[in-house]
Each structure stands twice: as C-alpha cells, then as structure tokens.
Amino acid sequence: MASKKQIIKQKTIRVDTASRPNVNLRSVAKLVGVSTATVSRAINHPEIVSPHLREKIELAANQLGWVPDGVARALITRRSRTIGAVFPTLSVGDFARATNAIQAELSRAGYTLLLACSEYDIGLELQQVRKFIERGVDGLILVGQNHHPDIETLLSNRNMPVINTFVYDDKTHGTCVGPDNRKALIAMTNYLLDLGHKVFASIAQSTRNNDRASARLEGLRYALAEQGLAVRPQHLLMGEWTIEEGRTLFRRLMETDTKPTAVVCGNAHLAVGAVLEALHMGIRIPQDVSIVGYDDIEIMSHLPVPITTVRVPSAAIGSTAAQILIARLEGLEWTSPMESMPELVIRQSSGPPPA
C-alpha cells in the first residue's frame, strides 16, 4: 500500500469557448437535492415522479433558466426529432408553399425542419442529403424521383425514411406524394383535343434534372400520339421559368410558318408571359390561340384573360408528406391516399381552335 505510487488525477479543465450558459441538468439536480435521473424523469415522464419533487424541479429549472440540451439528448436517444428537406429552389411558389406547410406540420408534432436547396443539381442534392445525415436527421423529404444513385444506398444503409414529393408513381406507392404529372398532362391534352385542336406547341422549363417536367412532356406526347399527332420540333421550346421567358418563347412560336392553335406551357409563369405577350401582339385568346399553364397561381385568374391551368395542391402535398413521415417515425401506419389528383381549372384562355 505504502509502496504504491500515488497518482494525482488532474481534472481536465475546459475553457468555455462557446457561449452556452453553464446550467445543465446536473445544476438543477444539485439545487433541488435529487439525482440527475430524477430530474430527467421529471421532464420526460412526469407521471412517474412524485408531485412534490416534480414541482420543486420545475421551479428550480425555471429559476436557473435551464432548458434541456437537445444535442446531448439526441446523442443518447439516437433521434434528433429533426427532418431534412431538400427542394430545388424556393423561388417557385409551389415549393415555398409546400415548405411552409411542412414546417407547420413538423412543428405541430415537435419536429424541426432542416432546409436546403439543390438548385436543380442532383450532385448538390446528394451533398445536402449527406450533410443532413451527418446532422442526424430522422427522415428526409425530397422532390421528384430521380436522385443521385448514391442517395439510394446512403439511405437504405441506415434505413432512413424518405418521401418524394410532387410526383406520384404506383410502383413506389408509400414513398411519394403528389400528382401524377404524366396523367395530368394527358388530361389537359385530351381536353384540348376534344375542343378540336390539332396543332400543339409547348413552352416549357428545361427537363434537365426535372423528372416532373419530363413526365408532363411525356404525357403531352402520349395523348397526342394516341390521335396520331405530334408536336413539331419548331413548336417545342424550352427555357427558364419566368414571365419574360414566356413572352420571348411565345413570340418566337408565333413567328413560325405553321402557327399552333394550342400552346401548352410548362408552368404558371411561362403561361402568364405567353398570355401577356399575346395580348400585346394583338392576338386574340382563345379565338386565335388557346394557352394553358400548369400550376395555379393567383395572378392567373386575374389577368384580362384568365388562364386555364392544372391546380396542384402544394400546401396539401407538403403537409401530407410531413404527416406520413412522422407517422412512420412514430411507428404508426398511414393509409390515406398519397396521389393528389390534379384538378383542371378551365378558364377563358382556352377554347375551340379557329375555323
């Protein structure tokens, strides 16, 4: 015993580099004179702590201004109560509204939203997802179906729940919520075909890394092909999704030799631009040409010629996605429909073709 060399353990002192207050669960426990376990229980399972202690603990916590550290909790719990969402951009109204709805829904359930934008770049999307996984999110909400191949493995490895939004696909029922973009455009095209249109044009955003836009174009083509029709190459124009671009492309369309009688626009802004340009050029809508859009934004129903379009319930898509994810995380089942039926909103910008 005496021969034993005495070792003086020197406690490591950490400087408080960051600025969090030094009050923690232990401080509260000490103040009340109970163990840390009891304080923890008082917070997480109040019912199994005696009312007397519970009260004293609550008091002490308030007095010290203590709030449980979510980071430490997440470490031991292996759950961060955090959901990551990666959207292409927020400059598009639908995505902003969906994000808003997701956040509200998550908040209601005590979850927090981590948000990132991929700018329509699947490489960037992969990076964002990776970051979110490092941050320990409990689940993910993405847009569309075509992601970087690595994402698949990344997620299934740690079987992280994920919902794809703004798309619907029977094959992947249960992991996606949104409209079937292809079906939506088939419906719209059939409506125009029924009116008697034969010469179709399309003004759309780039289909590059945008499977929703691709699916819509495919729907248009399919419905036309069923009648033995097709969009002429010079009548298929792509670009940005702005009003300005809609004007430019519409003007270009009208300068071709065979003029289309129906112009199908890939989104709301392009349609607004096309209609405004038509009015500007003195082209009558729908007498000379029908113009339809995709997605319904407020201005469309207020223009001198209100625009026919497909209404996509963005907010509903967002909250449904969030609800499904939460249900899955809580181990519940979700049985409600996940395909949101796109609604054809017929206004005055569409009608029979000129005789």
Next chain:
Amino acid sequence: MASKKQIIKQKTIRVDTASRPNVNLRSVAKLVGVSTATVSRAINHPEIVSPHLREKIELAANQLGWVPDGVARALITRRSRTIGAVFPTLSVGDFARATNAIQAELSRAGYTLLLACSEYDIGLELQQVRKFIERGVDGLILVGQNHHPDIETLLSNRNMPVINTFVYDDKTHGTCVGPDNRKALIAMTNYLLDLGHKVFASIAQSTRNNDRASARLEGLRYALAEQGLAVRPQHLLMGEWTIEEGRTLFRRLMETDTKPTAVVCGNAHLAVGAVLEALHMGIRIPQDVSIVGYDDIEIMSHLPVPITTVRVPSAAIGSTAAQILIARLEGLEWTSPMESMPELVIRQSSGPPPA
C-alpha cells in the same frame, strides 16, 4: 481478497432502437489499428497526421461508409454549425427568396439552416426561437425588430448572435440588415408630391405585428405632414396581401366621395390587384389615378400598365445576413454596409394628377 465479495459488473446492453449504422470512429480506428484520437485528428487536422496513416484511415472510413456523427461532435464542441431562421411566412416572395439566399450562403460556409415560420405571431416566434436554442443553433436570423420581450433575455443570457432582417435602424446598427422602411416611403411619397398629388390613399396589409408595414405607413404620414397633408380615414384601408384584396380595396376606395389621385399600396400583390381592378373599371392609369407598390415582383413590369414600386433586394439581404452571422461566429469583423438602399423603380403607373 478472498473475503471480498465479487462484483460482476454487467455491461449495459442497449438495443439499437434507432436505425443508425453501428459504425463509428472507433470502428475505423480498430480497422486501421490506431487510436481513436488519430482518426479524429485525421479528419479534423489532417496536416498533423502522417500521410501514411491519413491515407489508410480515409480508406477505412470509405470502406465502412463512416461519416462523423455531427451530434456527438456538437456535444463536445459546443457548436452545431447550425443557424436558425424564423420568417413570418414563405408565401411572400421576398421571404422565400431571402431564405433561399441564406441557405446558399450558409451551405457555402458549411453551416446548415433550421427554418421555421411564425405566421406573423410573435408568440409563435418565441416558441420557435426557444426550440432552436434547445437544438443548439449557433445563431439566429429573424425578420423585423419587434419580437416577444422574452427573446431578448433568452438570447443575451447565452449571448447568441442574431440578425434582424428587412429592417434598418441606426440605433441597432450591426444587428440588422435591410432597407429603412420609413425612409423608403418618404422617398416614394415625396416623388408623388413632386408630381403634384394632394389626395393620397393607402391600401396596405395589416400593421399588426408587422413593424415593417408600420414603418412604411409612418413614412407616408410623415412626408405628407411635412406638406400639411394627411390621408383621410376613408382612404386608409387594410387587409390581406393578395391580388384579390387589392382589387376589393381599390374598388372601395373609388366609391368614396373624394377620390384620391395617388394610391400607395403596401405590397406588390395589392398594387397588382389595384391596377388590374382599375383597368377593369375603365379608370385610366396614371391619367386618372396613380398607383404605386412596395417591393418589385416580375409581373409588375409586365402588366399592360407597368407598376411604379420600391425595389427591395431580398436575396442580397438574405446573403448579407448570413455572411454577417458567419463572420461573427468565426470571430471576424464585418465592415460592409448593412443598410440596403431601396431603389425607386418608376414605371407608367404613376404620373401627374388629373388637372
């Protein structure tokens, strides 16, 4: 020794309730045959680890598919590399664009964005902020200046950096970035006064819990008062910030006995609605009435009568806010200007009053 009761320490076994892979820094260390410290250093300070080991460690990490656990790292580091932003809503274009910009900027610096919407409710805002603090955010981005009083103490207690956006105030220089809303409306009003207007009306969103809207109204009033003028009570209408509402309120305005010659709208959508309604009613702009807005959205320059407005650089505000916050967190200084000068964009919706 023999008399000593033998205590068998039973290792606590935790079931892997959650679904994270069981690969951690330790696994990597074991695989390579080094200590955990070395692996940690290889990740965080590669330069102080021998190239040989560094390479082996990287290889092993990839092979195991290991990514450092951000939660554990945040716990010991006391920094989450996470920023919380609370916006009133994302349905307003500026806020969506600002959020997008913030995210991009944060991402560039290796930070992640936590997002919440307060729906213009300062109580809810307080809750969101509280949640963010529990989650261990390193800093906050808010909108406006009037927050719940508790936020002040909450933040200063743990001196958490915060930036207020879309406002500017000399008194709080350094914590806010945006336009001086009051000044902006003084400029706009003076422009209209110079044109000769005397009867002003205002259509605006509610100023309830919206200090930006209040400041703008104050600016309008101040500039008018300097000329001994004021907005008549029946010419001051408030409501939602939609196109529909703009139409309704404008119509109501034109039904009053003394018709205004200048209508100042509180935001872009209200202005668009007012202009569309005027066109609809056969009122000539600007011959009969001038209509101006606040904030520049694309449609404003594309309507049959393009709308005069104040341009607010939302994206720039967002990225600046993020940059300032990051600079502060990294211990750097920020010297760039934080007041974004609002730009008067004069279009055809404003002109001299009718003779």
Next chain:
DNA sequence: TTGTAGGCGTTATCAG
C-alpha cells in the same frame, strides 16, 4: 507523431 483517458449533457438500466 501517436496514444491515453476524461468529459460534453443527457437517458436508461438496474438495484434499492
């Protein structure tokens, strides 16, 4: 340059 070991704040198991 590398290893050892303590501790970040919380939860949860197990024993009283």
Next chain:
DNA sequence: CTGATAACGCCTACAA
C-alpha cells in the same frame, strides 16, 4: 418512487 452509474460518439489536453 428514487439513486447510482454506464453509455451515446466524439474531441482534446497531456503524456509518451
């Protein structure tokens, strides 16, 4: 119902 204590995964001061 309460207390003691071992994790959770990582970082870092200190020793070698």
